[in-house]
Amino acid sequence: MSERRSKGARRxxxxxxxxxxxxxxxxxxxxxxxxxxILRTSGCSHFHRDGCSMCGYNxxxxxxxxxxxxxxxxxxGVQKLGQVDFLKVYTSGSFLDESEVxxxxxETILKHCEDGGTRLLFESRPEYVTDExxxxxxxxxxxxxxxxxxxxxxxxxxxxxxxxxxxxKDYERAAATAHSHGADVRTYVLLKPxxxxxxxxxxxxxxxxxxxxxxxxxLSLNPVNVQKGxxxxxxxxxxxYRSPWLWSVLEVIKASEGLSGKIVCDPTGxxxxxxxxxxxxxxxxxxxxxxxxxxxxxxxxLGWPECGCSEIWRSVLELEDYVMGSCDLQRFFRKQRA
Numbered sequence: 001m002s003e004r005r006s007k008g009a010r011r012x013x014x015x016x017x018x019x020x021x022x023x024x025x026x027x028x029x030x031x032x033x034x035x036x037x038i039l040r041t042s043g044c045s046h047f048h049r050d051g052c053s054m055c056g057y058n059x060x061x062x063x064x065x066x067x068x069x070x071x072x073x074x075x076x077g078v079q080k081l082g083q084v085d086f087l088k089v090y091t092s093g094s095f096l097d098e099s100e101v102x103x104x105x106x107e108t109i110l111k112h113c114e115d116g117g118t119r120l121l122f123e124s125r126p127e128y129v130t131d132e133x134x135x136x137x138x139x140x141x142x143x144x145x146x147x148x149x150x151x152x153x154x155x156x157x158x159x160x161x162x163x164x165x166x167x168x169k170d171y172e173r174a175a176a177t178a179h180s181h182g183a184d185v186r187t188y189v190l191l192k193p194x195x196x197x198x199x200x201x202x203x204x205x206x207x208x209x210x211x212x213x214x215x216x217x218x219l220s221l222n223p224v225n226v227q228k229g230x231x232x233x234x235x236x237x238x239x240x241y242r243s244p245w246l247w248s249v250l251e252v253i254k255a256s257e258g259l260s261g262k263i264v265c266d267p268t269g270x271x272x273x274x275x276x277x278x279x280x281x282x283x284x285x286x287x288x289x290x291x292x293x294x295x296x297x298x299x300x301x302l303g304w305p306e307c308g309c310s311e312i313w314r315s316v317l318e319l320e321d322y323v324m325g326s327c328d329l330q331r332f333f334r335k336q337r338a
Contacts, residue, residue: 014040014069018060020077024295025086026262027119031295035084037077040065041100044093046125046165053163053194056227061092067102074109087113088121095122096133107140114141121145121186126166126174134181145217146178151190152204153211161193168211175215186218191252191276192244193224194232197320198313201244205252213259221256223249223276225269236274242328246270246278246286247313250302253290257299264294279309 018038025034043061046052074089081087089109091100101109113120124146137144150171151162158164175185189208192201209219223244226236235241249265256263267290269275271283278286282305289303320326 014062014065015072015076016040017073017077020080022081022084026264026295026297027086032085033083034086034088035078035081036088036090037074037081038090039070039073039077039101041070041091041093043100044091045097045099046093050163050165052165053161053231054190054224054227056230056233058092059227059229067105070101070105071108074105074112078112083116084118086119086121090123094124094128096124096128096137103136106137110137110140113143117143119143119145121147123147123149124174125149126170129174129177131177131181134177134183138181138183142182145184145186146174147186147188147220148174148178149188149190150208150212151188152193153208154204157193157196157204161195162190171212172215179215184217185215186220187212187216188220188222191221191223191249194235194241195326197317197326198242198245198248199317199321202248202251202317206255209252209256209259209263213256213261217261219256219259219261219263221249221252221263221265223265223267223270225267225276226274236328239328241326243269243274244276245313245316246276246283247310249276249290250286250304253293253302262297265290266294278313279307282307282309 018040020035020037023034023036024031038060041061042063042065043058047055047058051058089095093100095101095106110120120141120143122144126148129146148171151164152158153168155167158167178185189205189212191205192198196204205221209221212219224232226233226243232241249267253263253265267276267287270287271277271280277283285303285305289301292301293299
């Protein structure tokens, strides 16, 4: 699941990007300006076959998008951004999938980054990370970082909770291929796929962070946010799913201290009912601290506020394991009182 965050006005026409904005990024030991451009494409190939249980990004895609439209979207996006040191280009699925981003459009983006001396980050599923595709990429621009949405190192979680469509070995092969071409790897780790209790989700994320650290320059911890039109949303509406607690996010990061590479976390929808949240009183402190930590890599920036909801969180961990199930009791009782 992508670490992208929804910012700015969204466009519905095929020649304008979904969104473009600036943010901060930790790069080569310092904080730099990064730009984000989300391109509207024909959509993730995996979504058209089946799709991941928690991903609703394909709502931004359109079968009417033509290759030349993608070029226009990119030009509009980078013009809005101006000069940046780091450029993140996202689509609904994979930058290396030619059904989403054609060879000519990909080359235009790569040449733009080469001419500007800009580091480029893009996302891809493992099946598109091959010697052939990466050879053509690095022949134009070699300062790249490939984001792989691993989510979990547990093949059962990948198959039954997420429906990811690949295995951990597929991820390992893709990461090794990326490194063989001199590319850095950013691995997305999902916190709380459906059908896992809160404590199971914490344990799975910690295990995945440790496994992925061996093959990653950056680990991106991405708590699930409930996106429209997904299986997760159906479960959430039926009180059978709750987005992870922010305490759980901190717990995973704390357990991952000392791993190689950097760790980033900027929860999409953080503090809201559909995103990672606590009681509402301590949410902003934790979210702000996660952002600060991500762009400085200074663990002392992480916030652990004193709040009574931490005891509720611990009780939930025990209760869910006891009943062997997961539900959003906190939201249920809040709705009942309302």
